[in-house]
Amino acid sequence: MTDRMLDVASEVAGTVLEISAAPGAVLAEGDQIMVLESMKMEIPVLAETAGRLAEVLAAEGDPVAEGQVLARIAA
Numbered sequence: 001m002t003d004r005m006l007d008v009a010s011e012v013a014g015t016v017l018e019i020s021a022a023p024g025a026v027l028a029e030g031d032q033i034m035v036l037e038s039m040k041m042e043i044p045v046l047a048e049t050a051g052r053l054a055e056v057l058a059a060e061g062d063p064v065a066e067g068q069v070l071a072r073i074a075a
Contacts (some may be wrong), residue, residue, distance in 0.1 A: 003004065006074050007069045013065050016034055017035045017042060019059070021033045024053065028050050029047055030071075032047075033072065048073075049073060054072045054074040
């Protein structure tokens with residue numbers, strides 16, 4: 001049985017302020033993966049489902065676009 005990969009996308013354009021979870025981490029729905037900074041506000045990026053964090057596709061300090069895939073969760 002293979003894991004289903006779910007993309008976690010940015011809801012806003014901004015900058016990655018902090019990575020909160022590393023690849024391989026087991027996440028519950030609602031766990032924080034990273035924090036974005038946009039227009040002087042901190043926006044948490046949360047796991048939309050429980051699973052294992054398979055990939056983090058951005059690094060701290062990276063600019064990100066709205067809709068850009070930031071992480072993948074194996075559910």
